[in-house]
Amino acid sequence: MITATALLAILLGVGVMVPLALGLPLLLLVACASKRLRRAMPRLFVIAPVPALLAALFDADAGSFELGNDLFSLSFSLDVPGAMLLGAAALLWILSGVYAERFLRDRPEPDGFIVCWLMALTGCVGVFLAADLIGFYFLLAVLSVGASGLVLQGQGPDAMRAGALYLALALLAEAFLLAGLILMANATPDGSLLIRDAAAALPESPTRDLTVTLLLIGLGMKAGLVPLHFWMPLAYSAAPIPAAAVMSGAVVKASVIALLRFLPLDVAMPGFGHALAVVGLFGALYGVVIGITQRNPKTVLAYSSVSQMGFVVAVIGMGLAAGDGTTPMAAGFYATHHLLVKGSLFLAVGVVALTGRRHLWPMLVPAAIIALGLGGLPLTGGSLAKYAAKDLLGSGLAGTVAMVSSIASTLLMIQFTRRLGENTASDARARAPGPLVFAWIAMALASLVIPWLLYVDFPLEALPKALAPAALWDALWPVLVGAVLALLLDRFRSLPRVPAGDVGIALGGLKGMALAAGAALEHADSFLRRWAVACVVMLVVTLLFVWALL
Structure with a gap:
């Protein structure tokens, strides 16, 4: 049929x-x-x-x-x-x-x-x-x-x-x-x-x-x-x-x-692979550390992307180090889940900003669920994505850091949910326009359903193994630890605010030097384009070329 x-x-x-x-x-x-x-x-x-x-x-x-x-x-x-x-x-x-x-x-x-x-x-x-x-x-x-x-x-x-x-x-x-x-x-x-x-x-x-x-x-x-x-x-x-x-x-x-x-992932390159994994896992933690200090929900999501992209690159790095031919499927699946979730959450920011507090919860609850999926919340696409990448990361140092990253991602996503709830319309009865709500809800549903469809269609791993009690517990406890840390952080400590762009702000001091160098190059270019100077330069280059030939 x-x-x-x-x-x-x-x-x-x-x-x-x-x-x-x-x-x-x-x-x-x-x-x-x-x-x-x-x-x-x-x-x-x-x-x-x-x-x-x-x-x-x-x-x-x-x-x-x-x-x-x-x-x-x-x-x-x-x-x-x-x-x-x-x-x-x-x-x-x-x-x-x-x-x-x-x-x-x-x-x-x-x-x-x-x-x-x-x-x-x-x-x-x-x-x-x-x-x-x-x-x-x-x-x-x-x-x-x-x-x-x-x-x-x-x-x-x-x-x-x-x-x-x-x-x-x-x-x-x-x-x-x-x-x-x-x-x-x-x-x-x-x-x-x-x-x-x-x-x-x-x-x-x-x-x-x-x-x-x-x-x-x-x-x-x-x-x-x-x-x-x-x-x-x-x-x-x-x-x-x-x-x-x-x-x-x-x-x-x-x-x-x-x-x-571009990378020959079926050929082991331990030096490059481990270096890439180290940089990626460092970024996975660094993005959370800076992200939890932010107030703007868009900025929190941006630092979450720094963290999640670091994690994906770490998975690719570990696959390159081992020459594991399953790396493209595992890393591609993880990146696909992140694509769906992060796109959904940015649309949620726009919808919540136009929604009053009386109508907030129907928007906030789905956002919180798919956000926690980035930390590996069981039965979300995030738990499947992390399970698919588990074998590549192994049980050594990389696997341990990855587990810490799951805790940190949960902490950051709770911070995002909190900031998202503060970013509502001033009118408590306001409702976001229908097309915007439709786009957000449809994308949220897709981020929950599509990873399961992909996991079933492609032979990433047997689905019963991913749903076994041990696998579910391995996904759940980092989320619980992250939630406890978020509660303690909110209750006992006020974090300093790091400007968005962190390292880029520090590089702002080089602006004066760059402008001065640009002006100097512009003057040099104007000087070299003068007819008499250009002729002399051409003559010198010609003589050097003849000398090189002889």
Whole structure:
């Protein structure tokens, strides 16, 4: 008997949705050249990610296509971890699009937001689909520009500063990444630019250590690893709610899929793997320590992302150290759960801010449940995600620190729930608009249900083992300890407030030096561009070239 899902897949055609997933948002972005069409785009925000969702459902490990000719082409395809992340990201873009469309009704000049939204969507879908080095790098650049533009759509000088910082660090990270990709391409046999071929050739590359170092620096910055994490709390706090939701949930996962695809995870690299795990676990704890001092619920969530991304990177690091081929599935599953939950919670911040205290609890209780899922609350997707990563982390020091991280995440999420409840509308009877509530509730339900569906569909581990009493207790007791610590912290101690951006604030003292250096370089450039000086420089360079030849 043919099921409804199989029938739909036959009607659509295997592989058809992969090109449409990238093509539709790109087409809408190009259509924004017309002002009349651009103003109609918010109504299409919901439709633009639908092909990506269908591609994730039907084309994993099957759909692929090439764009170009024999001289040069770009390749796109899906693997299972990529399909998990793409599907969850597409759903988040759809429901955040519902929120964004309602949000833009009150903005007199929505054009900048519209263009940046579609640019970020195109880049986000593209990085999950890209199968070659050039396509990935190009689409990552598109994603970075679009995301920085979304941050700039916030209000006031904080948004300008956060957007500029986001773009600057994104470009710096991409410079490291570009150098690593060039070395990967150079070491790949037969001149192949496919990511799978480059990753397979990496262990035998003569520049392996330098290549991996460059990749980890660039992608670590993109992932928000400490100490180059400070762009994350500044950007997420300044961005409008729908932009912060997709950035914290979907956009940052570009670094995760890149690590899973570029690193040869079936080959043991203990040095790099353990170093990556140490940095990741340190960030997992550091994000909580700074996050519990924050007052703004968006900022608390941003530091939670620093913590959770550190944990995901630690899982990948331990898998790289052991050469464990199951790493992509476990890390991809954990990242997918974080994508769903973090997107949901940012939408919750926007909805609660428009809700009065009389109608607060129906909004606050679901937010608290899925927030505690990040700490591993039993029967949530978070407990499944942590169980899936348990074997990779092991029972040694990494496993112990991971358990402490679960306690710390619970503490931070209780802090978030408390701050969220303080961030309500001034009118006690106020209700958030229906489309915003729908987007939030639908995303909250998805974050609870989808991890279970994924766990059943993909062979991560036998489900009865994850539901065994011992496994449930292992998930529950860190949550209980975190709750007790939150109670004690709230009752007996007042924490100092650390400015959002922490390390980035300290670097603000370098602003004067940077401006002075920029002015000096500008004067030098003006001097060198004078006709007489340029001629002399050209003559000197020519003479040196002749001398080198002789």
